[in-house]
Amino acid sequence: MKTMLLALLCYLSTIPLNAQTEEFRVKAGDDITTKISEHGKYRFTAFKQGRIYYDYGKSASAKFNYNYLVEEMQFINPDGDTLSIANPEQVKYVVFDSAIYYYNEGFIELVKNLDxxxxxxxxxxxIVYEKIGAYGQPTNSSAIDNNKFYLENNTFYRLTINQDAIIKKQTTWYIISDKEERPVEADKAGFTKLFPQHKDDIKVFTKENNDALKTADGLARLLSICMK
Structure with a gap:
């Protein structure tokens, strides 16, 4: 029990204060990708024509799709192979279909545009797997094993062993500003960095609205105050 509690505390300590977490249970033998998004492991059902823009001014066109499972932007090369973007830290943004992705230690999807x-x-x-003990019952060490999926030749292989799993989907919010080269995490420190003249307003708002920084609408409300 102590081991399980320690693992849970370690996990919670890694969650940013402006993040929200959803949990989905997957039964043994089920396809994990069905719980990730409506299109499985990908953002869209198919790769979409788009363009990638780099910090050093260059750009290139290709068919893109974002892979939630491996947390990488992927594209199809002229030979028809599916590859992940190399050196993503040099990417300014990627535009394809209705999506725009920026980069800051991971790809960030544009949700709301306020000019x-x-x-x-x-x-x-x-992905947290439950170990099965005697009589087929889950044991209390369920929080220990995780990330037992594997990707080979761009194909996701699901585990069909006798294990249930919980998928924890963590969403962290960011502010994308013309003032900064990279997106800034949308927590109190990030807002204060971008809008130092509204330091007191930010302090009051975050105190009175505990969960506002965990939703797009809540962030928009604070931004409307800071942009006056």
Whole structure:
């Protein structure tokens, strides 16, 4: 019990204060990707024509799709192979279909455009497997084993062993501003960095609205105050 509690505390300590976490249970033998998004492991059902823009001014066109499972932007090369973008830290943004992705230690999808300031989100997955003990019952060490999926030749292989799993989907919010080269995490420190003249307003708002920084609408409300 102590081991399980320690593992849970360690996990919670890694969650940003402006992040929200959803949990989905998957039964043994089920396809994990069905719980990730409506399109499985990908953002869209198919790769979409788009363009990637780099910090050093270059750009290139290709068919893109975002892979939630491996948390990478992927594209199809001229030979028809599916590859992940190399050196993503050099990417300014990627535009394809209805999506725009920026980069800051991971890809951040644009959610709301407020002209000079935008709101984006980054999603991360954690898969926690339950160990099965005597008589087929889950044991209390369920929080220990995780990330037992594997990807080979761009194909996701699901585990059909006798294990149930919980998918933890963590969403962290960001502010994308013309003032900064990279998106800034949408927590109290990030807002204060971008809008130092509204330091007191930010302090009051976050105190009175505990969960406002965990939703796009809540962030938009605070931004409307800071942009006056």
């Amino acid at each position: 000079s300031v935008k709101i984006g989100k980054k999603q991360k997955l954690k």
